[in-house]
Amino acid sequence: MKENGEAPAATPAQRWVAILAGAVFPGLGYLVLRRWRRGLLLGGLVLGSFGLGLAHDGTLALRNPEQPFLSTLQLVGNVGAGPLDLAARIAVYGGPRYRLPHETHSVAQTFRSRMRLPTSTYGTAYLWIAGLMNYLLLFDVWDVGRGLRPSAGRS
Amino acid sequence: MIRSHLVHLLLQSAMLSTFFAVLLHDEPKRRKRFGGILFAALTLGTVILATLMAPFPR
Numbered sequence: 577m578k579e580n581g582e583a584p585a586a587t588p589a590q591r592w593v594a595i596l597a598g599a600v601f602p603g604l605g606y607l608v609l610r611r612w613r614r615g616l617l618l619g620g621l622v623l624g625s626f627g628l629g630l631a632h633d634g635t636l637a638l639r640n641p642e643q644p645f646l647s648t649l650q651l652v653g654n655v656g657a658g659p660l661d662l663a664a665r666i667a668v669y670g671g672p673r674y675r676l677p678h679e680t681h682s683v684a685q686t687f688r689s690r691m692r693l694p695t696s697t698y699g700t701a702y703l704w705i706a707g708l709m710n711y712l713l714l715f716d717v718w719d720v721g722r723g724l725r726p727s728a729g730r731s
Numbered sequence: 732m733i734r735s736h737l738v739h740l741l742l743q744s745a746m747l748s749t750f751f752a753v754l755l756h757d758e759p760k761r762r763k764r765f766g767g768i769l770f771a772a773l774t775l776g777t778v779i780l781a782t783l784m785a786p787f788p789r
Contacts (some may be wrong), residue, residue: 726757
């Protein structure tokens with residue numbers, strides 16, 4: 577440990593493995609860097625938000641050519657959850673769908689009908705937050721890997 | 732599933748304030764203080780904003 581309380585930095589290879597792990601599953605990057613408590617707590621919050629989103633019928637954003645900017649922002653928020661988002665899309669839309677097809681397509685109908693469900697608004701917010709929180713975790717994993725976070729309590 | 736606006740507000744505020752408190756601060760005392768302030772700001776801010784917006788129609 578350094579004199580200022582910061583943890584020793586990981587090697588560049590370890591850092592990239594940690595970032596990749598964090599992108600694959602929320603909180604896993606911390607576990608690669610042996611920051612168990614931090615990983616379980618922050619990863620658990622992302623997973624909890626994602627689970628609440630799906631449980632409340634949150635809408636998994638699709639890029640809408642008629643509203644490209646806003647729908648792309650929504651999509652970017654969702655995709656931050658990583659492969660969990662992909663798995664949810666396969667479960668909800670029957671495949672890895674990211675673009676809103678013609679209104680008569682079954683995916684568009686699923687998308688619209690899900691939006692009309694009573695708790696969908698809440699669920700959508702939870703899903704966005706889960707994705708955005710996971711992006712922040714990746715930046716934090718990078719800082720932890722560089723030894724920029726104190727190691728007191730290894731939390 | 733939960734259909735109460737207030738319960739969702741409290742739940743989401745609790746999750747976000749815990750997240751940012753752990754992410755941004757390392758000392759337990761500072762985490763609690765920051766988390767408490769953020770939780771209060773999120774919940775009270777939303778209630779105040781909602782109250783101010785209530786008279787306006789959609």
